[in-house]
Every structure is written in C-alpha cells, then in structure tokens.
Amino acid sequence: MATSGKMIAEGKAKRIYETDDPEFLMFYFKDDATAFNAQKKGSIESKGILNNRISRRFFELLRENGVDNHFVDCPSEREMLVRKVEIIPVETVVRNIITGSLQKRCGRPEGETLPRPIVEYFYKDDDLGDPMINDEHILIFSWATREELDEIHRQALAVNAVLEPFMRERGVLLVDFKLEFGRDSSGNVLLADEICPDTCRFWDIETRKKLDKDRFRQDMGGVEDAYQEIARRVAG
Ligand code: TMP
Numbered sequence: 001m002a003t004s005g006k007m008i009a010e011g012k013a014k015r016i017y018e019t020d021d022p023e024f025l026m027f028y029f030k031d032d033a034t035a036f037n038a039q040k041k042g043s044i045e046s047k048g049i050l051n052n053r054i055s056r057r058f059f060e061l062l063r064e065n066g067v068d069n070h071f072v073d074c075p076s077e078r079e080m081l082v083r084k085v086e087i088i089p090v091e092t093v094v095r096n097i098i099t100g101s102l103q104k105r106c107g108r109p110e111g112e113t114l115p116r117p118i119v120e121y122f123y124k125d126d127d128l129g130d131p132m133i134n135d136e137h138i139l140i141f142s143w144a145t146r147e148e149l150d151e152i153h154r155q156a157l158a159v160n161a162v163l164e165p166f167m168r169e170r171g172v173l174l175v176d177f178k179l180e181f182g183r184d185s186s187g188n189v190l191l192a193d194e195i196c197p198d199t200c201r202f203w204d205i206e207t208r209k210k211l212d213k214d215r216f217r218q219d220m221g222g223v224e225d226a227y228q229e230i231a232r233r234v235a236g
Helices: 047-064 100-106 135-140 146-169 223-235
Strands: 004-010 014-019 024-029 032-035 040-043 071-076 079-083 086-097 113-123 172-183 189-192 200-204
Touching (some): 004 024, 047 079, 047 223, 086 146, 113 146, 135 146
Antiparallel strands (some): 014 024, 024 079, 071 079, 086 172, 172 200
C-alpha cells in the first residue's frame, strides 16, 4: 500500500501528497471551508472525515455502475488514495434543478426542475474566478480535445444517471454538482477530485431543506448537521 510522501499541493479543502508509487497520490481532507473564491473563510467540524466518507461511497457506486474514476482506497478517515491524473482545467457542472449561478443567469424561479439535465463548463482558474466557458473556448485554448470533451460530457451525464436515482431513493434531490476530470497515464479521461456536499447541492425531497455547502455560503446555520445527514443517508 502506498504511503504519503511530500505535499505537492494544498487546496481550499484538501492537501495532496505524493506517495512512494508515482502512479498514485494521497488526498488529506481538511475541515476548512471557503466560498466566493475564498473571500469567505471558515471551518466545518468533521467536514474532512464526512467528505472523505461520502466521496468514497459515490466513487465506489459509480465504478459498480460503469463510471470508472480515480478512487483506490481510504487508508484512514481523512485520507484517500487515488490514481494520479493530469487535471483538465475545466470544471463540469451538471444541473437538474434551477438554483445558484444558473438562477442568476436565466431569471427563472429557483427550484424549477429542468426538462433534462444541463451540462456547463467553467475554466478552473481562481485568479479569474472560474468563469463560465463553452466548447469553443475549451477547444481553441487546447484545454481539452474534441474527443476528450465528448467523453467528459458523456461521463458527466452518466454520473448524474447513477447518483440522481441513488439520492432520490434516500430522500434527497440531487440539484446540481461539479466534477473534475483528468488524463491518466494512458491519456484516457478519468473522473477525479471529490464528490461531496462541498461540490454538490442536495435538497431534502420532502421539505426541500438544503443539505450542502449552501448552508455555509449563505450563513444558514446547521452546516455540520447537514453534512452528517448526507453522510448518514449516503454511507450509512
Ligand atoms: P453554481 O450554481 O454556483 O455555479 O454552482 C454549481 C455547482 O457547482 C454546485 O453544486 C456547487 C458546485 N461548486 C463547486 O463545487 N465549486 C465552486 O467553486 C462553485 C462556485 C460551485
């Protein structure tokens, strides 16, 4: 089993370490939380443990359902061993229900269910504030090839087709979520990063109560309880 070595990156929610095997990296999930491109900073008790547990369950479920991904193992409650990929600098967002930045852009009521999922792309660049982009930008600036982008689009909808009914069975609406993809050592597009209440919107199906990072972004309180609730429903 690979063990952690030198830290190679520290993000807002996790640290990334080399391992003794160049094919693998180790994530360490922190409790730190940021919003609005780190203008708002805080911490959510036990978030790292809960996000690791939730991400693990989603990655395992996706693999069981034909969506391969970088997940290998969780050697401890805050650590995740993953296959190393070269991250494609595009954040892929899938939406089932209108809220967030889409609601601001389209002027329709929050909570309206879309007739089919929408896939959007954002350029992963903190200095620019992750601006929305389209296929043309991705191809012209060589962030991904046409083939890679088609694969990202296909896999993003496949993730939704697995996670949306899984959450529905657990009384939760999968409102929207953000994915990151990378290239593995063979150059194949592989789902990476994390999938958790930091990167998804979850609403209780009955009450529409928000059970995700929007509670932190919008100072709604009950943030820890929401993450605990999702961990309980997803990972038991
Ligand atoms: P948005 O409505 O703010 O564009 O967010 C869409 C989805 O992406 C939502 O599930 C939250 C997630 N997200 C991230 O994972 N990271 C981010 O930096 C932002 C802004 C959103």
